[in-house]
Amino acid sequence: MTDARDRILDAAEELFAAKGFDATPTSRIAARAEVPKGLVHYYFARKVDLLSALVERLPVERVDRAAVVVAGDVEQSLCRLVAALDDLLDSSAVLSHLLWREADTHPSVRDALHERFDRIVGEIRGVLLDAGAAGEVDSAALLLASAVSYRHSVDRHAPQRVDMAPELRFLARALTRSAESRPAPA
Amino acid sequence: MTDARDRILDAAEELFAAKGFDATPTSRIAARAEVPKGLVHYYFARKVDLLSALVERLPVERVDRAAVVVAGDVEQSLCRLVAALDDLLDSSAVLSHLLWREADTHPSVRDALHERFDRIVGEIRGVLLDAGAAGEVDSAALLLASAVSYRHSVDRHAPQRVDMAPELRFLARALTRSAESRPAPA
Amino acid sequence: MTDARDRILDAAEELFAAKGFDATPTSRIAARAEVPKGLVHYYFARKVDLLSALVERLPVERVDRAAVVVAGDVEQSLCRLVAALDDLLDSSAVLSHLLWREADTHPSVRDALHERFDRIVGEIRGVLLDAGAAGEVDSAALLLASAVSYRHSVDRHAPQRVDMAPELRFLARALTRSAESRPAPA
Amino acid sequence: MTDARDRILDAAEELFAAKGFDATPTSRIAARAEVPKGLVHYYFARKVDLLSALVERLPVERVDRAAVVVAGDVEQSLCRLVAALDDLLDSSAVLSHLLWREADTHPSVRDALHERFDRIVGEIRGVLLDAGAAGEVDSAALLLASAVSYRHSVDRHAPQRVDMAPELRFLARALTRSAESRPAPA
DNA sequence: TATGAATGAGGTTTCATTCAT
DNA sequence: AATGAATGAAACCTCATTCAT
Numbered sequence: 080m081t082d083a084r085d086r087i088l089d090a091a092e093e094l095f096a097a098k099g100f101d102a103t104p105t106s107r108i109a110a111r112a113e114v115p116k117g118l119v120h121y122y123f124a125r126k127v128d129l130l131s132a133l134v135e136r137l138p139v140e141r142v143d144r145a146a147v148v149v150a151g152d153v154e155q156s157l158c159r160l161v162a163a164l165d166d167l168l169d170s171s172a173v174l175s176h177l178l179w180r181e182a183d184t185h186p187s188v189r190d191a192l193h194e195r196f197d198r199i200v201g202e203i204r205g206v207l208l209d210a211g212a213a214g215e216v217d218s219a220a221l222l223l224a225s226a227v228s229y230r231h232s233v234d235r236h237a238p239q240r241v242d243m244a245p246e247l248r249f250l251a252r253a254l255t256r257s258a259e260s261r262p263a264p265a
Numbered sequence: 266m267t268d269a270r271d272r273i274l275d276a277a278e279e280l281f282a283a284k285g286f287d288a289t290p291t292s293r294i295a296a297r298a299e300v301p302k303g304l305v306h307y308y309f310a311r312k313v314d315l316l317s318a319l320v321e322r323l324p325v326e327r328v329d330r331a332a333v334v335v336a337g338d339v340e341q342s343l344c345r346l347v348a349a350l351d352d353l354l355d356s357s358a359v360l361s362h363l364l365w366r367e368a369d370t371h372p373s374v375r376d377a378l379h380e381r382f383d384r385i386v387g388e389i390r391g392v393l394l395d396a397g398a399a400g401e402v403d404s405a406a407l408l409l410a411s412a413v414s415y416r417h418s419v420d421r422h423a424p425q426r427v428d429m430a431p432e433l434r435f436l437a438r439a440l441t442r443s444a445e446s447r448p449a450p451a
Numbered sequence: 452m453t454d455a456r457d458r459i460l461d462a463a464e465e466l467f468a469a470k471g472f473d474a475t476p477t478s479r480i481a482a483r484a485e486v487p488k489g490l491v492h493y494y495f496a497r498k499v500d501l502l503s504a505l506v507e508r509l510p511v512e513r514v515d516r517a518a519v520v521v522a523g524d525v526e527q528s529l530c531r532l533v534a535a536l537d538d539l540l541d542s543s544a545v546l547s548h549l550l551w552r553e554a555d556t557h558p559s560v561r562d563a564l565h566e567r568f569d570r571i572v573g574e575i576r577g578v579l580l581d582a583g584a585a586g587e588v589d590s591a592a593l594l595l596a597s598a599v600s601y602r603h604s605v606d607r608h609a610p611q612r613v614d615m616a617p618e619l620r621f622l623a624r625a626l627t628r629s630a631e632s633r634p635a636p637a
Numbered sequence: 638m639t640d641a642r643d644r645i646l647d648a649a650e651e652l653f654a655a656k657g658f659d660a661t662p663t664s665r666i667a668a669r670a671e672v673p674k675g676l677v678h679y680y681f682a683r684k685v686d687l688l689s690a691l692v693e694r695l696p697v698e699r700v701d702r703a704a705v706v707v708a709g710d711v712e713q714s715l716c717r718l719v720a721a722l723d724d725l726l727d728s729s730a731v732l733s734h735l736l737w738r739e740a741d742t743h744p745s746v747r748d749a750l751h752e753r754f755d756r757i758v759g760e761i762r763g764v765l766l767d768a769g770a771a772g773e774v775d776s777a778a779l780l781l782a783s784a785v786s787y788r789h790s791v792d793r794h795a796p797q798r799v800d801m802a803p804e805l806r807f808l809a810r811a812l813t814r815s816a817e818s819r820p821a822p823a
Numbered sequence: 824t825a826t827g828a829a830t831g832a833g834g835t836t837t838c839a840t841t842c843a844t
Numbered sequence: 845a846a847t848g849a850a851t852g853a854a855a856c857c858t859c860a861t862t863c864a865t
Contacts, residue, residue: 098370099369101288176369184284215438218431219435225408225416226407226408226411226412229414229415230411246407250404252439
């Protein structure tokens with residue numbers, strides 16, 4: 080039998096994501112984790128402590144840049160990057176789901192969410208630079224991070240993930256051409 | 266005295282947005298609306314009916330395109346458009362807030378959210394075309410709609426709204442240059 | 452069917468007195484009052500509100516002085532007075548019981564208890580004066596009030612109430628003799 | 638480090654007195670005693686056993702009669718006696734406090750309380766006789782014991798202890814004069 | 824001897840919903 | 845149409861007690 084505390088967290092993550100924090104009774108968490116009800120409160124005195132523990136468990140999104148960047152090919156690099164980000168975000172999809180819901184009422188959740196967005200912007204920016212993009216890299220990174228984040232929050236409802244290839248090509252061209260036509264701005 | 270039914274909806278909108286659907290008792294809605302408790306359930310048999318009624322009340326976002334578009338100046342047009350969208354979304358900010366939270370558990374809310382996103386994409390696309398943009402207008406519209414929506418959902422926590430001027434300039438240039446260099450793709 | 456709210460208070464009074472405030476679940480109060488559990492909390496939002504309501508119900512002890520005083524006979528007056536006080540206190544015996552237990556944790560209860568003691572001292576003093584006692588009437592009143600209160604709080608456990616006749620005779624003599632021998636002190 | 642068992646009892650005494658028996662969790666006793674939670678139940682299998690052990694620890698009130706009695710001066714003897722009793726009762730004030738609260742629900746506590754009252758009556762009686770008082774010594778002892786006990790139970794809430802000098806003088810005079818006028822009754 | 828993880832019954836309280844008026 | 849008293853299921857949480865180590 081795996082560790083009971085972990086099973087409780089797993090169960091909480093799934094149920095919170097599926098139904099929301101308020102709509103999930105701790106008794107159901109216990110049932111899904113197959114532990115007695117009291118054990119949930121033994122490990123997590125208040126229900127909200129489950130949320131905090133879940134946020135602490137959040138993996139730090141880190142892209143393997145060497146495996147993603149295709150030097151000189153911004154479009155291809157972006158395609159691989161988005162695929163990598165999709166994988167990363169999917170691996171904690173239920174938890175992400177939860178974050179979106181509870182960000183307002185729980186400041187620690189909100190902070191974790193902001194940190195993640197900033198991290199994603201940073202990863203995109205790094206890949207763009209490594210791939211040889213020039214021009215308004217920061218603007219492109221922010222736009223793309225918004226789009227990726229948006230897909231993973233709201234568009235999670237979509238039957239299947241929307242393909243972003245056109246947008247990536249657009250961005251790649253913009254960054255390539257802008258580099259050709261004139262020197263990069265500060 | 267304004268209509269009791271409307272006052273109930275107003276109260277529900279504020280409280281749902283502030284605390285979430287589950288965390289808002291109907292009794293508190295009645296109290297804020299200054300109506301007797303029974304009246305809430307008289308108009309809205311189930312609590313969830315309040316949510317549906319709120320979604321029905323959602324204004325349809327419609328930009329006054331003539332007032333926004335500056336023919337031939339894509340960047341300026343985008344700046345005005347984003348300002349107009351910000352105003353529109355702010356006017357129903359609390360309700361938007363609510364939609365983000367409850368989209369998962371209530372399909373009608375989710376649908377309303379998707380419709381709104383599609384409407385925003387359409388508005389951006391229309392403005393871009395009217396302003397004379399060429400090239401990958403659809404991609405640009407989707408990216409910008411994502412960024413605008415993102416700011417209004419998640420970034421509502423930000424102390425003050427992030428200025429999007431750099432991103433708008435970036436998009437405008439990309440669309441202008443791409444139009445110069447070659448014909449717009451399908 | 453008598454008023455449900457009153458039946459709840461009656462049940463609470465009996466159970467609190469018998470087992471103590473903390474040891475009495477509201478569910479048992481509901482059961483004894485033969486009302487659904489929710490009704491208890493409908494009338495008394497918090498359990499402690501039951502205590503407050505009980506204290507509010509406390510009858511004000513008021514002795515019919517004309518029926519008690521035998522002019523010129525202090526001992527006889529005291530005997531009648533103690534009998535009258537015993538009756539008064541017995542009529543709210545369970546509630547008194549409760550007051551002794553909960554005085555520490557609930558200030559409103561403590562205050563009610565003090566007020567009652569002062570009232571009893573006043574009644575004794577009035578009877579003594581009307582009966583023609585002289586001398587240290589205040590001291591005698593305080594001693595007797597202590598003894599009566601003590602019997603009704605702690606000594607409630609005694610199989611049968613201790614007869615106070617000897618003490619009353621002692622007090623009566625002291626007050627009579629002291630009046631004969633010398634003028635009353637300030 | 639003092640004995641763990643004693644530290645547990647000390648902690649229980651303070652907490653029971655402050656909050657009451659029912660309102661004090663054993664875990665808080667363990668925390669205040671700075672012992673692991675399991676140790677409390679190791680020494681005291683049931684929570685109620687803590688109460689019994691506390692009653693066993695009660696010091697027997699014993700007045701040093703030689704130091705208190707002023708032969709031939711009943712009033713002065715009473716003053717000294719009351720001061721001595723106050724000291725004795727204050728030394729176990731928290732425990733007394735507890736006894737008053739829990740006397741009803743725990744017979745052993747109730748018995749201990751009665752024994753103590755009888756002991757106090759006995760001490761007062763002894764001092765009165767040694768001081769040369771005559772007359773209704775038993776009645777006076779019971780009245781004074783009631784008053785002293787009352788002060789230490791209910792009046793513990795008073796901001797500062799009430800001075801009993803007038804009452805003591807009253808009793809002393811009554812006992813002195815009654816001795817002069819006629820032989821003591823049975 | 825000593826520990827603290829584990830248990831589950833039961834506590835107070837909240838609240839959507841019903842219904843008689 | 846409008847009201848608010850009444851209901852009871854179920855939520856969170858507490859805590860004495862047990863037990864393996």
